[in-house]
Amino acid sequence: MNKKAVIAMSGGVDSSVAAYLIVNRGYECIGATMKLFSNDDIGVSKKHTCCSAEDVEDARSVAYSLDIPYYVFNFSDSFKEKVIEKFVYAYENGMTPNPCIDCNRYLKFEKLFLRAKEIDFDYVVTGHYARIEYDNEKDRYLLKKAVDKTKDQSYVLYFMTQEQLKHTLFPLGGMEKVEVRKIAEDRGFVNAKKHDSQDICFVQDKKYYNFIEQFTGKTYPEGYFVDLNGNVVGRHNGIIRYTIGQRRGLGVSLSNNPTFVLSVNPEKNTVTLGREQDLYSKTLIAKNINLISVEKISEPMRVKAKVRYRQAEQWATATQLDNDTLMIEFDEPQRAVTKGQAVVLYDDDIVIGGGIIQ
Numbered sequence: 001m002n003k004k005a006v007i008a009m010s011g012g013v014d015s016s017v018a019a020y021l022i023v024n025r026g027y028e029c030i031g032a033t034m035k036l037f038s039n040d041d042i043g044v045s046k047k048h049t050c051c052s053a054e055d056v057e058d059a060r061s062v063a064y065s066l067d068i069p070y071y072v073f074n075f076s077d078s079f080k081e082k083v084i085e086k087f088v089y090a091y092e093n094g095m096t097p098n099p100c101i102d103c104n105r106y107l108k109f110e111k112l113f114l115r116a117k118e119i120d121f122d123y124v125v126t127g128h129y130a131r132i133e134y135d136n137e138k139d140r141y142l143l144k145k146a147v148d149k150t151k152d153q154s155y156v157l158y159f160m161t162q163e164q165l166k167h168t169l170f171p172l173g174g175m176e177k178v179e180v181r182k183i184a185e186d187r188g189f190v191n192a193k194k195h196d197s198q199d200i201c202f203v204q205d206k207k208y209y210n211f212i213e214q215f216t217g218k219t220y221p222e223g224y225f226v227d228l229n230g231n232v233v234g235r236h237n238g239i240i241r242y243t244i245g246q247r248r249g250l251g252v253s254l255s256n257n258p259t260f261v262l263s264v265n266p267e268k269n270t271v272t273l274g275r276e277q278d279l280y281s282k283t284l285i286a287k288n289i290n291l292i293s294v295e296k297i298s299e300p301m302r303v304k305a306k307v308r309y310r311q312a313e314q315w316a317t318a319t320q321l322d323n324d325t326l327m328i329e330f331d332e333p334q335r336a337v338t339k340g341q342a343v344v345l346y347d348d349d350i351v352i353g354g355g356i357i358q
Contacts (some may be wrong), residue, residue: 012191014128030069037202094266099200119186131143208257236270246261285325285326287325290353305328316331337357
């Protein structure tokens with residue numbers, strides 16, 4: 001009996017080619033687009049977003065060309081709770097979230113994963129650039145970087161469990177992006193030249209604070225900019241407008257030096273400013289951790305780590321403090337380590353695991 005796979009189809013070129021490759025491997029497939037929100041409802045342009053009406057039609061067109069059934073699953077309630085409300089909560093509490101990680105974690109690899117199990121399908125397939133391998137010695141599934149390092153998405157997948165890795169396929173992990181585009185063009189897919197989505201899908205024009213105010217109906221009060229000694233140096237326009245390392249839009253200069261956001265204090269409604277050298281730190285604590293290549297870190301481990309998606313990996317030592325806490329000590333101070341972002345640990349191409357910076 002053929003293996004059965006649910007293809008997560010966003011309407012983009014990557015998931016479309018992933019579907020093509022899995023169909024060609026002889027799997028019994030269905031295509032599925034997750035309806036996460038109504039663009040019109042939240043005032044988002046249909047360009048450069050996912051799950052717009054245009055994206056659904058593109059996904060449907062590809063599924064039709066591959067002769068596989070196609071469905072739209074409405075997960076908008078879960079998306080609101082697990083992604084949008086968490087996004088708003090983070091900014092209200094002085095953190096900077098990564099909603100793409102939450103969307104992958106709670107929608108693709110929770111809701112869609114459970115839906116696949118409910119309908120008795122063996123795998124969920126996505127267009128992520130990452131690889132999954134089984135290690136016989138460790139008796140564990142491993143998450144590895146993609147062959148195309150410029151497109152590698154292992155950072156946003158660090159949360160995957162052994163069960164999820166066992167029932168997930170990433171057919172693009174061993175390919176270069178140019179190969180993927182060529183397959184789409186050769187097959188005549190309607191989205192072969194479609195641009196990759198770059199921005200947060202539910203935020204218009206990158207102005208996340210406008211979205212938060214619209215979504216909550218709140219106006220966030222002004223407060224004080226303070227320096228490291230607690231001295232008032234100006235007024236801010238509401239804490240949701242500021243993230244660690246921010247320089248633009250402050251309207252304040254300390255002693256005529258370039259000035260940056262160092263921290264946000266929601267209890268006091270203050271934003272601390274300082275110089276660039278004040279942004280650097282060597283140690284962080286991460287919670288809500290997930291380990292993939294090992295069951296636990298029983299003694300300090302040498303790793304490479306990164307604290308944001310586009311950062312180059314840095315040498316560090318990881319120590320597991322308890323079941324849900326990691327301490328990461330970097331060899332060199334790191335700039336703008338930010339609460340709410342993920343720290344992900346690597347051993348060469350293998351993802352050791354990660355957690356959320358506290």
